[in-house]
Amino acid sequence: xxxxxxxxxxxxxxxxxxxxxxxxxxxxxxxxxxxxxxxxxxxxxxxxxxxxxxxxxxxxxxxxxxxxxxxxxxxxxxxxxxxxxxxxxxxxxxxxxxxxxxxxxxxxxxxxxxxxxxxxxxxxxxxxxxxxxxxxxxxxxxxxxxxxxxxxxxxxxxxxxxxxxxxxxxxxxxxxxxxxxxxxxxxxxxxxxxxxxxxxxxxxxxxxxxxxxxxxxxxxxxxxxxxxxxxxxxxxxxxxxxxxxxxxxxxxxxxxxxxxxxxxxxxxxxxxxxxxxxxxxxxxxxxxxxxxxxxxxxxxxxxxxxxxxxxxxxxxxxxxxxxxxxxxxxxxxxxxxxxxxxxxxxxxxxxxxxxxxxxxxxxxxxxxxxxxxxxxxxxxxxxxxxxxxxxxxxxxxxxxxxxxxxxxxxxxxxxxxxxxxxxxxxxxxxxxxxxxxxxxxxxxxxxxxxxxxxxxxxxxxxxxxxxxxxxxxxxxxxxxxxxxxxxxxx
Ligand code: ATP
Numbered sequence: 001x002x003x004x005x006x007x008x009x010x011x012x013x014x015x016x017x018x019x020x021x022x023x024x025x026x027x028x029x030x031x032x033x034x035x036x037x038x039x040x041x042x043x044x045x046x047x048x049x050x051x052x053x054x055x056x057x058x059x060x061x062x063x064x065x066x067x068x069x070x071x072x073x074x075x076x077x078x079x080x081x082x083x084x085x086x087x088x089x090x091x092x093x094x095x096x097x098x099x100x101x102x103x104x105x106x107x108x109x110x111x112x113x114x115x116x117x118x119x120x121x122x123x124x125x126x127x128x129x130x131x132x133x134x135x136x137x138x139x140x141x142x143x144x145x146x147x148x149x150x151x152x153x154x155x156x157x158x159x160x161x162x163x164x165x166x167x168x169x170x171x172x173x174x175x176x177x178x179x180x181x182x183x184x185x186x187x188x189x190x191x192x193x194x195x196x197x198x199x200x201x202x203x204x205x206x207x208x209x210x211x212x213x214x215x216x217x218x219x220x221x222x223x224x225x226x227x228x229x230x231x232x233x234x235x236x237x238x239x240x241x242x243x244x245x246x247x248x249x250x251x252x253x254x255x256x257x258x259x260x261x262x263x264x265x266x267x268x269x270x271x272x273x274x275x276x277x278x279x280x281x282x283x284x285x286x287x288x289x290x291x292x293x294x295x296x297x298x299x300x301x302x303x304x305x306x307x308x309x310x311x312x313x314x315x316x317x318x319x320x321x322x323x324x325x326x327x328x329x330x331x332x333x334x335x336x337x338x339x340x341x342x343x344x345x346x347x348x349x350x351x352x353x354x355x356x357x358x359x360x361x362x363x364x365x366x367x368x369x370x371x372x373x374x375x376x377x378x379x380x381x382x383x384x385x386x387x388x389x390x391x392x393x394x395x396x397x398x399x400x401x402x403x404x405x406x407x408x409x410x411x412x413x414x415x416x417x418x419x420x421x422x423x424x425x426x427x428x429x430x431x432x433x434x435x436x437x438x439x440x441x442x443x444x445x446x447x448x449x450x451x452x453x454x455x456x457x458x459x460x461x462x463x464x465x466x467x468x469x470x471x472x473x474x475x476x477x478x479x480x481x482x483x484x485x486x487x488x489x490x
Contacts, residue, residue: 008302012364012371013233015387019445021045021367022234034227034238041446042363044397044427046241049362050220052395053243056268057218064216064245065209069197071222072188077196078170080325081318086288087192088166090139091228092146094153095160100228101153103142103164104134110151112304128285135286139164169225171238190224195354197221198246199318202330202350206248213332213350214257216247220359232303234360241359248350250334251316257353258293258313265309265355266297273392274369280305288312299365308365309357316349323349366391370447376472389447390470393489398448399426400486403439405455407432414479415454418464422483426490444469450486454479 016022021042024031038046058066078084090103107130114123126149133142143164152159175188191197198217205217220243227236234240249257262281270276282305284294292315296307319330334345370389377383393399402419404411412432422428429448431439436453443451453465463476466485477485 005302005304008371009233009368011373012302012367015371015389015445016042016233016367021446034231034236036234036237036360041397045366045391045395045447046359046363048395048397049366050241050243050359052272053268053357053359053362054218054220056271057216057243057245061216063211063214064218064247065205065211066218067198067201067205068221069194069201069219071191071224072175073191073196073200075188076325077200077322078189080321081196081199082321083170083189083192084168087170088168089228090134090137090142090164091167092143092164093162094156094158095162096158097153097156099153099155100167102228103139103146104130106146106151107142107149110149131285167228169227171224171226191222192225193223193356194219194221194242194244195246195356196318198244199322199352202248202319206332213334214247214249214253216245218243218245220244234364235301235303235306237360240361242356243359243362244354244356246314247353247355248332249353250345251348251351254292254313254315254351254353258311261353261355262295262311265311265357269297269299269308272366272394274299274365278369282307291315299369301365301368308361309355312354312356314352314354316351318352319349366395386441386444388444388469391447391449393449396447396449396490397427398429398443398446399450399490400482401429401431401439401443401448401451403430403436403451403453404432405436405453409456410459411454411456414458418452418454418479418482422486425483426486440467449489452482 017024019041020039023037023039025035025037026032054066057064091100092103092106093100107126111123111126111130114126126145130142130145133145143161146161147159150159170192171190172187173190174186176186198219201217205211206215221241222239223242224239227238247257247261266279266281269279278300280298282296282298284291284296287294291312293313295311297309297311298305299308323330330349331347332350333347336345337343338345367389370391372388372390373385374388375383375385391397400422402415402422404415415430419428419430429443433439440451447469449469451467451469453467455465457476458464458479462479464479464482465474466477466482467474
């Protein structure tokens, strides 16, 4: 990462804290690593992103319904899903600093260095080779790669490494207060993904909502992973939120549905007005234990291109596993006629396409894309500056600020009337204090797209000044048109 990129990232982190978006968890006790709390504006933004996703999935697709499953699940779930045996990352420790690294992160950092030295081909070859070795779980060769490139620990600056080991990322806890002979009997896990809550409810949902294949089940909720490398703000957290959708399809059609969802999900991002050129797909070579085909949707964060969402073709892996472990059939009866046989398709275990996006990561994406330290050229030739968040109006924490110019002459009363008219429809903010310029700047900093100022002229002709966040343009409009104008923009 260049110093400039790092600076921008640090500025975003400070801004997020200063303006009530994101705080370190339990900060008065010096925080808890990779755990964060959302403040007054942060929780609004997060909720708006979640709602936007939820609506686009469940309301705008007739064949997708939602659920809200519990975080705790029967422990056998995680045996069946493969997480107990496979949900681990290859790690390596530096013997001098005692610092533990994810092997892929260490090698990726080296590749980034090569790229910055202009050795693009060598960088690509290194990443390609790494993917192959990870896919083959060839830890001896990966260790040799680290040695050959003389990759060093950033703290001790030595290349004194242990062997590579697997480290499971699931959090364990104890359930209930019943003492048993075997302490393992009481162990439950905090779910590392929300997907399994969907799979174990597949038949409940299909039957009660009378869903016909192809159909999807959507869910948003917390997930927990004991991440080793956890120092990228809300990019990689130990407690985070996912927005996942599992789409159940007839076997043999998964290829087309995978393509469909790959494109559909990118369109969702673009529909928020986010820049297309900052997105790219990254097709996986190393597939997760369940996957048939998989890709990431990556975004150019200030820390480089990084995954924000995964699209996975999971085959019938999960349902078949649950069928086997629970000894309960996880099948669907398809009475559509198969043209090849002239008979119904009959019973089968559906195939699944998953779309999985991190809500916190999407939040960071929005913040990173919105943040600007803008230099303003004034009419008198001087310059000024402002920090502004160009958050898409649809998801901005506050949509409208209502600002009476003075605290007297009946202006607050008019402003209060406008507030009463607008607040049942969208989130407003009301403020009388401080000079108007200062109040505008504070709204810029939290990304409020519209500010309305009520002044003496309002009393004469029922017009107000509207100020647009992005252009800073101001114009007079009828007070009666404010609500409609904002509603149309959001
Ligand atoms: P990564 O390679 O970054 O660890 P992953 O491939 O393990 O991510 P998935 O299991 O596919 O991630 O999870 C789906 C989505 O959940 C990711 O695209 C990401 O947005 C989000 N996510 C995963 N882990 C975290 C985390 N520790 N903190 C925040 N978001 C996360």
